[in-house]
Amino acid sequence: MSDTARAESRERARELLSTTPVLDGHNDLPWALREQVGYDLARRELTEDQSESLHTDLGRLESGGVGAQFWSVYVRTDLGGDNAVTATLEQVDCVRSLLERYPERLEPARSASEIERARELGRTASLMGAEGGHSIACSMGALRGLYELGVRYLTLTHNDNVPWADSATDEPAAGGLTRFGAEVVREMNRLGMLVDLSHTSADTMRDALRTSRAPVIFSHSSARAVCDHPRNVPDDVLGALPDNGGVAMATFVPKFVLPEVAEWDARLDRYLIERGLHPLADEDEAWRARREFEDAEPRPEARVSDVADHLDHMREVAGVDHVGLGGDFDGTVFTTSGLGDVSCYPELVAELLDRGWSEQDLAKLTWHNPIRALRAAEEVSERLRRTEPPSIATVERLDG
Template sequence: MTSSSYEAEARELLAEFPVVDGHNDLPWAMREKARYDLDAVDVAGDRTGELHTDIPRLRKGGVGAQFWSVYVPSDLGPEENAVAATLEQIDFVGQLLARYPKDLAPACTADEMEAARAEGRIASLMGAEGGQSIANSLGTLRALYALGVRYMTLTHNHNLRWADSATDEPRVGGLSAFGREVVREMNRLGMLVDLSHVAATTMHAALEVAEAPVVFSHSSSRAVCDHPRNIPDDVLALLPANGGVAMATFVPKFVLPDAVAWTQAADENLRAHGLHHLDTTPAAMRLHEQFEAAHPRPVATSATVADHLDHMREVAGVDHVGIGGDFDGTAFTPSDLSDVAGYPNLLAELRARGWSRADLAKLTWQNAVRTLRSAEDAARGLQAGRGPSLATIEQLDGPPQA
């Protein structure tokens, strides 16, 4: 078959089994670019060159469900409040859904995802990226769940008092006693435990405690690209017993070995100019362009991501893989996965490698929906046996260490 034939097959499949993407940072990008003003940046039109995401390109890419990240940085300054910032992010998602109801459908359950698909709308769920969003409070965790948040990444780029991050120095050896209680309470609620961004020790600790399937909302294979943000094989091998799903990300520095060192240097260039290394504002992008002109950037492609998915399928099985692009949360993307319209290119690449239609349907839609449904089922059983946890971090872990 020709490449165009594979792409035609991909588009046909996406019409029936659209992509559930595990992680998109449009809310934070809108905060940075327009202070959430959808009049200033209306995503009903093509925003190519400004954002990775808008409704026309979501449609073109065959997206049927999106977990919108209600991210806040893990290194907020003392004048900022992570809980308040998370609530602002949740509020923006509400504005987004209210403004574009013909295209975006609010969803909190697997049944609501299926209903949105049947209506031809994009199911819109929320995931909180980092336990800083609950400020060491299980009551706050429950409040986020009540507001519609359906996964929480246990950490972002920095450790918490109760959990170790993949990109920080080890502190508690995975999860503290309170961290394990957070996982148990998330399971009781039906909120997916997201293990992207966490240390391998934290992954193992969470899987030991978990009474429901976990998710990696945007992580690829460490065996293919040795970056701490990726998933080791010994963890991938635990997913079948747990029932969870690992959603491969597209971020070049996580999927292309040659891009790791280059990105570190580009990030340092931003910091040298007083900017955060995750900044994607026009000023930051101009600095990146200048840096790239002097230091050509290694470029990932859909084939690079497919290498990860091939390996993840081999280790975890086809029932435990998915997609989490991290669009609008990264400065760089693969050449043919440059925005949310690019998913058919990835599916065409996988089809050319021998992935069956049934395999691709699991990758795009079925695995993610099954995982959320299983978490809901587990929560009903757990709620029958226990009520909300009233534990505090001081009770379980003691006072903060200096």
């Protein structure tokens, strides 16, 4: 395709995003602010260009056509028990501080109607999602507390198992969801909190789909048939989304996009671990080690077209009503070429336009599908709250 034709597609993409912007499923800015500046927001002024430090700032959100964002209130799994709960609360506090600091640009949102209201005000609707069941420390009370603070999805696991659910990247222990895990899903349905199945094992995905009475989401996962990584979604699970009403939100993380990058990244992780470094570490020593590894073994490059391949496949298997976008910006060390920060969504939309995606289908992908799933979860909650009391289940009582 000529440069002129692609430029025309980009301009058309920007026009589309001006009316139906991106509702992105996952951005780790709060954790980046914790790691880089200890939540001292004045040191990362988001009204200024932060491209040397972050994938995200307010100017790039606007130029990327991002109308709503789930900010991840993620904490690492080595912060277990009460420490995980405390750190998650600090992450929630960071998001609330951002909203107070930039009230003309960011609008708090806890429901589908509040997302749409923020759009009418010309602000980026800001929601929260907790990434990993360790953030509730096996406590239904903690789960309800996060909901009351505005958290609207919980990813059931992160990279490691929790006592009641298996992760995609850990050794199977529960075989999916335990009895307590199923009760967590049911309580999330009662609350109106979306069940997020990114990071979970395929058996956990299947158990959650059988259990959930509301739509589920994958906040940042792509198609396993295109890139055979355990973080991606198998076709049988994608195929079950129409009956559930859920949405799989494709991610841009290179190792989940391109098989060659997945293989390279696994070798890099081993290299870091052998040197006593966490694969997600952000300190200078970790970056030096990554540069040493990449100098010796150049990194393969995932491209915008590779992400589009995932979306084509996900649309074919799940249907256009069940796909969305979850970039995982500021939560990944490496980015896909052409999708390097939150300003780049028009590039992906342009690629999909050139592949024949209709404007109606693109509007579903970027905006309407996740809002529909959240609204449906709210409707399920309204019904269940009339008939079911809050769960008082414990791991000991159900799984002991």
